Every structure is written in C-alpha cells, then in structure tokens.
Amino acid sequence: DNHQEKNARALENAGAAVVLLENECDGKLIYQTVKNLLKNSERLRQMGKNASKLAKLDATGHIYQILKQLA
Numbered sequence: 448d449n450h451q452e453k454n455a456r457a458l459e460n461a462g463a464a465v466v467l468l469e470n471e472c473d474g475k476l477i478y479q480t481v482k483n484l485l486k487n488s489e490r491l492r493q494m495g496k497n498a499s500k501l502a503k504l505d506a507t508g509h510i511y512q513i514l515k516q517l518a
Contacts, residue, residue, distance in 0.1 A: 463498035 458464035465480055484491055503509070 458498070458501070461497050461501055463494050463501060 452466070452468070455464060455466045459466045465484065467476060467480060
C-alpha cells in the first residue's frame with residue numbers, strides 16, 4: 448500500500464528529508480540531489496533539527512515495556 452513512500456513523505460513534509468521516487472530516480476538525479484544538499488549546510492542543519500524533533504527516543508525500551516505488559 449505504498450507505506451514506504453507515505454513514511455518518507457511524512458519526513459519530507461516535516462522538513463527532515465528529500466524524497467526521490469524509485470521509478471523517477473537515476474544516478475544523475477541522486478547525484479544532483481546530494482550535491483545540492485551538500486552545498487547548503489544550513490538546509491542540512493535544519494533537516495537534522497527537524498529529524499531530531501520526530502525522533503522517538505528510547506523506542507526499544509518503550510516497545511519492551513509494552514511487550515512485557517502484554518506477556
């Protein structure tokens with residue numbers, strides 16, 4: 448059901464990623480996208496901050512606690 452793209456779009460919409468679709472992607476597009484990102488350190492820094500806001504800290508511990516309660 449296209450879950451990977453939906454997850455990637457959520458990150459992109461939050462300003463934490465750039466989405467490249469597989470069926471539209473080739474080496475040239477990947478190269479240009481990475482090159483443009485590397486030339487824009489402020490955008491990369493902001494993307495990192497945005498990604499950090501979405502992070503689920505201690506996700507493993509949280510999952511463990513849920514499984515422990517269910518067991």
